[in-house]
Amino acid sequence: MSKYGRKIVEYVFLIFLACIFVFPLVWMIVSSMKPEASIYLDMNSMKALLPSFSPSEWFQTYNALFSRFNVLQYVWNSVFYAVIVTIGSIIINGMAGYAFAKFQFRGKKFLFGLLLVLLIVPAETIIITQFTVAHGIGVLNTRLAVVLPMMASMFFIYLFRNFFMAVPDEIIESVKLDGANQWTIFWRIMLPMSKPAIATVGTLSFIASWNDYLWPLMVLTDTNKFPLQVAITNINTTEPVYTNQVMAILTVSTIPLIIVYIVAQKYILQGLGGSGTGIK
Amino acid sequence: MNSTKKESLAAYGFLAPALLLLGLFLVIPALLAIYYAFTDYYLLTPDKRQFVGLANFIEIFKDTIFLQSLKNIVVFVLCVIPVQVGAALGLALLINKQRRGNIFFKVAFFAPVVLSLVVISVLWLYLLNPSEGLINSLLVNIGFDAQPFLSSPKQAMYTIVFVSAWQGAGYQMLIFLAGLQNIPGTVYEAAKIDGVSKWQNFIYITMPLLKPTSILIMITTLIGAFKLIIQPMVMTQGGPMNSTITPVYYIYQTGFSDRLIGYSSAMTVLFGIVIAIVTLIQSKLTKEEDI
Numbered sequence: 336m337s338k339y340g341r342k343i344v345e346y347v348f349l350i351f352l353a354c355i356f357v358f359p360l361v362w363m364i365v366s367s368m369k370p371e372a373s374i375y376l377d378m379n380s381m382k383a384l385l386p387s388f389s390p391s392e393w394f395q396t397y398n399a400l401f402s403r404f405n406v407l408q409y410v411w412n413s414v415f416y417a418v419i420v421t422i423g424s425i426i427i428n429g430m431a432g433y434a435f436a437k438f439q440f441r442g443k444k445f446l447f448g449l450l451l452v453l454l455i456v457p458a459e460t461i462i463i464t465q466f467t468v469a470h471g472i473g474v475l476n477t478r479l480a481v482v483l484p485m486m487a488s489m490f491f492i493y494l495f496r497n498f499f500m501a502v503p504d505e506i507i508e509s510v511k512l513d514g515a516n517q518w519t520i521f522w523r524i525m526l527p528m529s530k531p532a533i534a535t536v537g538t539l540s541f542i543a544s545w546n547d548y549l550w551p552l553m554v555l556t557d558t559n560k561f562p563l564q565v566a567i568t569n570i571n572t573t574e575p576v577y578t579n580q581v582m583a584i585l586t587v588s589t590i591p592l593i594i595v596y597i598v599a600q601k602y603i604l605q606g607l608g609g610s611g612t613g614i615k
Numbered sequence: 616m617n618s619t620k621k622e623s624l625a626a627y628g629f630l631a632p633a634l635l636l637l638g639l640f641l642v643i644p645a646l647l648a649i650y651y652a653f654t655d656y657y658l659l660t661p662d663k664r665q666f667v668g669l670a671n672f673i674e675i676f677k678d679t680i681f682l683q684s685l686k687n688i689v690v691f692v693l694c695v696i697p698v699q700v701g702a703a704l705g706l707a708l709l710i711n712k713q714r715r716g717n718i719f720f721k722v723a724f725f726a727p728v729v730l731s732l733v734v735i736s737v738l739w740l741y742l743l744n745p746s747e748g749l750i751n752s753l754l755v756n757i758g759f760d761a762q763p764f765l766s767s768p769k770q771a772m773y774t775i776v777f778v779s780a781w782q783g784a785g786y787q788m789l790i791f792l793a794g795l796q797n798i799p800g801t802v803y804e805a806a807k808i809d810g811v812s813k814w815q816n817f818i819y820i821t822m823p824l825l826k827p828t829s830i831l832i833m834i835t836t837l838i839g840a841f842k843l844i845i846q847p848m849v850m851t852q853g854g855p856m857n858s859t860i861t862p863v864y865y866i867y868q869t870g871f872s873d874r875l876i877g878y879s880s881a882m883t884v885l886f887g888i889v890i891a892i893v894t895l896i897q898s899k900l901t902k903e904e905d906i
Contacts, residue, residue: 438626463870487636
């Protein structure tokens, strides 16, 4: 085969593969931008992957969806949970990481070993007893219950610890001589120096919180507190179910993630050692 | 107060929030699960719970649904690893070549990663609809029979394998790509001088140098796959005929919907031990490979 023939075959193959990966997303978006009836009329032709030909129809589904369900509330809830979890996990895990990296204290080795052992406890399996604990401390059906379990993570503590270990002790000592206490050192020196670690932990915990489904589903009964992921399954089962409206809510819940992936792509891969398994 | 004591106090101050949360939502639930496993705790009558010894564990081995869920998860794990990791490696090798438009292909293969598990599950539920879905319309158009992807006990788990692999492959592709780009070009140049063929290049240079990356990916996929719950929960509710029920999903159902906390905890302990063993083997293997 000639050089050009080979190249053409290669490109055709790659484009075919790209289609397999992309067409469900395209179908999701375009189906949210056309009337319910035409989704099923289009299914037998290429029109299935094209939006409605009259642009005036593009956002009608969204209007209907937003008036039928309190979508803005769900979006706000998801943003609220994700922001709180992100800030909380940066501060809480950062503080713990700093203590493990730069303090000498009794029980340090034991405690660190214990936390490493905890890494092997699969949180997904103990979700039932987590629920009984949430019930026991009386936080069921509160926003607190959604965010609390996501804020401390052994993997993030480890990440911060490794980062802080690389900061020379001399810097801390010299600031101490100037009379700063540990609290000031942490906020003024350590955290500002650890921007890459903050970005990684922040990005990963934002995505984890945004995508969390099972736990909020269990602890919340009040629909006004639902995050988007729970709202999706709710909308998907509330009769009458309109395909275009379901696709619209799927699209709405994906847009913030697209932004996060574009802005913070280089920090996302660093999560491989933690929960980044592709199965999540 | 001497300075060491003061430092210890400060350290525990910094550790307190993390320790409190990890204790509350990881240590205590894990210990409670072990304790509840030996009781007949029913969610609505917590005060009446009694110690029942090994009764729950004996029950588990007679529970055909639990045994079915173990079988299902083994099928899922054994299928999703070669499919997803294989696809990821293949895509990475394809993209690793200097070529126009590579960025476009990379973005396309990565696109499904951006969707959440709930979103991919609902989306594919519609795409795979037996009569009206896009996939079956396409199959019929090109002359095949419509398939009962999610409503057939024979196909449902493999359909979930495909959907999971479709989502995860792009992420692992990027990791493989990083691994491939870490292989120094000089190695290939040296091989070229020795007259090595493309195939030999792949078998004797690329594969061995990519081994640490591959092991890491394979093991994280393995552990993640064991915890499968959302895809079957949203797409099939464990059916048809329990063909897609998984251990974590069954634990959730018996504990949360049937409120049998004691029995559910016994399954948690048993299945938790399985995952813990797999994880321990992982850390041992990865240590040896010096990742």
